[in-house]
Amino acid sequence: xxxxxxxxxxxxxxxxxxxxxxxxxxxxxxxxxxxxxxxxxxxxxxxxxxxxxxxxxxxxxxxxxxxxxxxxxxxxxxxxxxxxxxxxxxxxxxxxxxxxxxxxxxxxxxxxxx
Amino acid sequence: xxxxxxxxxxxxxxxxxxxxxxxxxxxxxxxxxxxxxxxxxxxxxxxxxxxxxxxxxxxxxxxxxxxxxxxxxxxxxxxxxxxxxxxxxxxxxxxxxxxxxxxxxxxxxxxxxxxxxxxx
Numbered sequence: 001x002x003x004x005x006x007x008x009x010x011x012x013x014x015x016x017x018x019x020x021x022x023x024x025x026x027x028x029x030x031x032x033x034x035x036x037x038x039x040x041x042x043x044x045x046x047x048x049x050x051x052x053x054x055x056x057x058x059x060x061x062x063x064x065x066x067x068x069x070x071x072x073x074x075x076x077x078x079x080x081x082x083x084x085x086x087x088x089x090x091x092x093x094x095x096x097x098x099x100x101x102x103x104x105x106x107x108x109x110x111x112x113x114x
Numbered sequence: 115x116x117x118x119x120x121x122x123x124x125x126x127x128x129x130x131x132x133x134x135x136x137x138x139x140x141x142x143x144x145x146x147x148x149x150x151x152x153x154x155x156x157x158x159x160x161x162x163x164x165x166x167x168x169x170x171x172x173x174x175x176x177x178x179x180x181x182x183x184x185x186x187x188x189x190x191x192x193x194x195x196x197x198x199x200x201x202x203x204x205x206x207x208x209x210x211x212x213x214x215x216x217x218x219x220x221x222x223x224x225x226x227x228x229x230x231x232x233x234x
Contacts, residue, residue: 004156033221033222035222037225042227043203043227043228043230044225044226044227044228045157045205045207045225045228046225047222047223047224050219050222091156091157093156095221095223097221098211099170100145100147100162100164100169100170100209100211100221101147101159101162101170101172102147102149102157102159102207102223103159104156104157104158105156106154106155106156107154107155107156
């Protein structure tokens with residue numbers, strides 16, 4: 001069974017600073033996808049970034065980047081130049097195609113303060 | 115496309131009543147998923163459809179739960195004889211498992227706003 005662990009229930013960062021959210025996962029599969037989703041207080045889940053396991057290069061999306069360590073089964077999210085609008089619950093998720101279902105961690109509540 | 119939509123956004127019901135939720139996926143997406151999220155937890159998978167076929171169901175989906183996706187478009191999730199433990203946010207997501215218009219990544223799930231169910 002696939003499991004996803006987010007060991008930081010809460011994090012806080014000052015505006016314009018950089019923060020890293022941790023995620024580890026457990027799987028015996030070799031082909032899979034990893035995701036970070038953001039869920040602001042309005043509750044709509046929004047995709048932040050995605051990583052394919054077969055790609056060695058870490059994914060980046062503007063201020064968001066990941067550090068994917070396949071051997072260590074680690075998938076951390078780095079947010080640079082944090083903004084107030086980044087305040088949200090962040091979920092790490094795993095998917096093993098073609099089954100399609102997502103396995104989520106319990107989330108990290110990130111607060112960005114002025 | 116306006117993204118994934120869900121209706122209603124909020125539902126309050128009494129224990130023992132039946133409720134039905136609707137999800138309209140992104141129009142070009144052939145896969146549709148249902149998840150349940152309780153306070154302080156990540157979403158948990160319930161079931162998913164590829165077109166009109168229901169391909170996988172979680173053990174969380176008891177006999178009181180049923181989902182349909184007629185004609186491979188919108189989907190409904192019905193809960194019969196609701197219990198207080200059914201109170202949660204019910205999330206719908208859709209994805210595409212092949213090439214699309216380019217607006218959405220393949221095999222990436224896009225979520226709707228959810229339906230919050232409160233069972234009194």
